[in-house]
Amino acid sequence: MTSTVPAAPAAAESTAVHPRLSINQATIKYADLATALTVTAAAGVTSIGLWREPLAEVGLPTAVRLIADSGLRVSSLCRGGFFTAPEGAVRRAALDENRRAIAETAAIGAPTLVLVAGGLPEGSRDLVGARERVRDAIGELADDARAAGVILAIEPLHPMYASDRAVISTLGQALDLAEQFGPDAVGVVVDTFHVWWDPALAAQVARAGAGGYIASYQVCDWATPLPADVLLARHYPGDGVIDFAAISALVTAAGYTGDVEVEIFNQAIWDAPAADVVARTAASFGAAVAPHL
Template identity: 60%
Template structure:
């Protein structure tokens, strides 16, 4: 039986379309799914909403917004407008979490501080839209190896500092084990996120070396690497946060595995390496 607190992020079975994703998860016994915009938009939001509703699955998050660290101009205006559309799409599913991968260094720039300031400026523009839609913009700090091309925000404390001026209902953070386990301050940062009411999502997968040739595809099933899921899961639970815990894996070997096998493997790994450290209801 699949734990009722487990959600599978759609990226874990990347090659599945929305119908295949929903069928796989319902047949395995999942209760929720984390969606990505591309499979949703491929069939149109209204039809996707209908399909998800008919499946009985809840939507734990929508991935992904962000990528707005470029200087002011048409490209930045387009990015802000795109995020406004994504807020509306997220709300259409009854989902309250839009995950943000904020963006790295603009071409030709070496100024990470300026890139981070542009993230804050974008959030200031989007806060009212998020509040009106009942959607939390969840800043996801990414492992430092991605700081120049994907996310100039690498730690939970950085994400929390950026979020601080905004209503916690509008701007929160993602605790993703792959991206934050290495941080010596991570447990204190999780506690801070809890005190400030900023935890919007908890995502789990494992980290091991050597990395894949493409570091983006170096995520593994829980239990296959070095991450201490006990410490991180207990820290999140201690904040009082309640929500679906997503498993999100980017790995070519996982993607090449039949979808139903992946869904069962995720559930088994979650039961063994994550669920034991979450307090029983």
């Protein structure tokens, strides 16, 4: 008997926006909150990852209203962290800022506050001490996060940022921290750009998934040569060397079913019109990542 099941509409599917795609606002850095929400929703994307500074520009009540009106999910708020300073006024101010960030995360209905640890304090070579202070800071914040229903998502950053941006450098190290507090308060971010090179990646993603610690999966690509400012070295998925099939399969096998953010720091992409960037992001995601979710 000949099957009467209609052929899958492959062409239509390949152009549809994947329901788990989230546009991290950093990808359209120069768009204000209202514009970011509008162009994201208009593209058929259903989720967005927000940053604190554009919220602050309009004020939290307005931000909450704009987000509700957009109909978008908010996959995360970026960012807390930067708490490697030794005890003193700078450290206390950073911890207070993180408490405000936790409150904002809850207010906008995002499940996750992304934490970037911070680099070595100016003039310091004490990497071990800086890492201990990150642990201690998370310890001070974990109860606040738990009470607010917010997950503090530790993002290990690529080791090339260890001195000036984040002393948390591997997924295993982030998990060593998160496991001290439990997945109801602390999780980890798996960002392909930061972890793709890690020989322990498969084992650590599995470990993160088994414990329920994967709070966010972020994707963008790595390509060489790096630009003069290595902070801006990120590319659309598919434009570099990262094996999104392999890493997405690991994350999926680890049980992660949440939104997948595309977060790209790249001057040329920032300089392009936001709507074009969102369309290109959705297409790149559809081709390089979505088939493996």
